Amino acid sequence: MDHLGLNVVRKFYRASAICLLAALGGIIYVSDAVAQKAVPAEFQGRWVPGKASCESPVAVEITADRLALVNGKDREALGDIEMAGPGYFAPDYRGIMAVLITQFSGQQPVSASFSVGEKKGVAQLDFAPVQPGKSTPQSNAYNAHISKLNLAKRFPLNKVSLKKCAGAAPAR
Secondary structure, three states, X not given: OOHHHHHHHHHHHHHHHHHHHHHHHHHXXXXXXXXXXXXXXXXXXXXXXXXXXXXXXXXXXXXXXOEEEEEOOEEEEEOOOEEOOHHHOOOOOOOOOEEEEOOOOOOOOEEXXXXXXXXXXXXEEEEOOOOOOOOOHHHHHHHHHHHHHOHHHHOOOEOOEEEEOOOXXXXX
């Protein structure tokens, strides 16, 4: 290949690399924009089982940066909140559901789904289970954390339909 042809090829590769980097930067920017740390105000507050009164001793209290499970005097507050972006759902999903994930940088012991069944004011929690199977250092750490929390035994809220109580601001 002659000198002129080699320069054309180099410029093509350089331009392609710049385009690729710009595209990757755009993807990172977009993904950061769709996920958010703060829980929207419409999901903050006290949530109780659907058939319980708002004075129920079993509840979920959600603030902008925390989800707290409550069962009488037993309380477990979980932070490092992340609201899942649209990529959490199937690509063609166009509904109103939203998902909150706790301890996002860790084992993610609880996720909360809002507007379950496309109904505003209805939520549901999913507690992470201990994972069976072959042990690895990661699975051992995960299982130890989930076992220590023991959420399903302490808080009868796993996969229970929840309703939001009006007016009451959650305790911190």
